[in-house]
Amino acid sequence: MFSKTAARLACAVALLVSPWLTAVSHSQPLILRTALQRALAANPRLTAAERDVGIATGQRIQAGVFINPQVSYQQDNSFGSGIYQGTRSAETTLQISQVFQLFGKRQARIAAGEAGIEVAAIQRKAVRLEVLSGTAVAFLNVLGLQRRIQILDEQVAAIDKMTPLLKRRVEAGASSVAETGRADVASSLVKADRERTKASLATARRELAALMGETSAKFESVTGRLDVTGRPPTFQSVVAAIDGNPQLVRWTGVFAQRNAQLLMARLKPYPDVSLSAGWRHYNNTGDDALQLTMSIPIPVFDQNQGNILSAQENLEKTEAERKANRNALIVMVGRAYDSLQGSLRELAVLRETSIPKARQAAEAISDGYGQGRFTLLEVLDAQSMLMQARLREQEALQNFHVAVATIEGLVGNPFSLAQERAR
Numbered sequence: 295m296f297s298k299t300a301a302r303l304a305c306a307v308a309l310l311v312s313p314w315l316t317a318v319s320h321s322q323p324l325i326l327r328t329a330l331q332r333a334l335a336a337n338p339r340l341t342a343a344e345r346d347v348g349i350a351t352g353q354r355i356q357a358g359v360f361i362n363p364q365v366s367y368q369q370d371n372s373f374g375s376g377i378y379q380g381t382r383s384a385e386t387t388l389q390i391s392q393v394f395q396l397f398g399k400r401q402a403r404i405a406a407g408e409a410g411i412e413v414a415a416i417q418r419k420a421v422r423l424e425v426l427s428g429t430a431v432a433f434l435n436v437l438g439l440q441r442r443i444q445i446l447d448e449q450v451a452a453i454d455k456m457t458p459l460l461k462r463r464v465e466a467g468a469s470s471v472a473e474t475g476r477a478d479v480a481s482s483l484v485k486a487d488r489e490r491t492k493a494s495l496a497t498a499r500r501e502l503a504a505l506m507g508e509t510s511a512k513f514e515s516v517t518g519r520l521d522v523t524g525r526p527p528t529f530q531s532v533v534a535a536i537d538g539n540p541q542l543v544r545w546t547g548v549f550a551q552r553n554a555q556l557l558m559a560r561l562k563p564y565p566d567v568s569l570s571a572g573w574r575h576y577n578n579t580g581d582d583a584l585q586l587t588m589s590i591p592i593p594v595f596d597q598n599q600g601n602i603l604s605a606q607e608n609l610e611k612t613e614a615e616r617k618a619n620r621n622a623l624i625v626m627v628g629r630a631y632d633s634l635q636g637s638l639r640e641l642a643v644l645r646e647t648s649i650p651k652a653r654q655a656a657e658a659i660s661d662g663y664g665q666g667r668f669t670l671l672e673v674l675d676a677q678s679m680l681m682q683a684r685l686r687e688q689e690a691l692q693n694f695h696v697a698v699a700t701i702e703g704l705v706g707n708p709f710s711l712a713q714e715r716a717r
Contacts, residue, residue, distance in 0.1 A: 323517035333429040336507025343418040350414040354407030389572030409551035420540035427703025432502040438692035439495040446488040535705035545616040556605040634697035652680040
């Protein structure tokens, strides 16, 4: 699982949740912990995975049952001609038969059934992690879009705040009427971006609601902190933790299941013994006799060669499938890790240089505009630059936390445990 340094990475997502906000009311802002709880309680993928465990359990029970005995009734030498007219010379037999499976066939079926339960249970854990990770990513998308709208609102307010000053300058002849239109255009363009973002937010809210088992978003908004970042572990430690992912752990159960299936295929040619015991009555003499029968099939033509070969190949490909699965997970975690590192470097540049200097320039040009030292175009350009820098910061923060959620889902670290450690 995670090392101490990797635990810090888990805490980065966990800090999105304020510990004292635990209410589940739809009227209050939705927090990450509540979203995860609802997803675990209502996501249909988890329900389906739970049913798979039940299906495997039923198959295991069925694998252990014995073959049912058979009861047969036989009547000979009746309803014929001569002395065999009617049932006077009839011979009646009441018989019970039982097939006995030898050579450990039943035990092999049981082993395959138990391995099937293990595979289904581990797969359920994998689905649980995927649901948690997907819900966290959806939550972060909603949170990031909310923050983006907030930044755009602040930009519209900043432009609109200049309107009284702009009107006074026009009335004083220091600015032309065209500058008023330019300010209106700048404000309307930001509002257009805001409307586009609102549409994206509606989609993101619907996706989050679906993960929580709801047909529509019943929460007002989501709340959390995107500005919290942590120090990530090394990529080597993340890759080492990949083996804890249930998607890889389940291959141990798959190997045991396929090994048991191969054993079943090899044992099938060995004949089973069928024993029968019956009571026979002779009507013509009134005598009774005991009848015993034993039958064994002879495996001359069908020795199950094709099924044995198929089971051998199926077993041999298990390790190759596991390696392919692990390689795919490493590629996915590598992509997320690169995004995480890139987001941290981008944040460093934005916070150390871009945003402070853009804010400083915007404030200086806005103050100078009131004194007639700068044009409206320079003011709008400075404010736009600051807005773009803040939007880039918001995007980088969102990408960072999405990468964290993706990595945690891939290395098999449940969010609920991570949150409990962070409390």
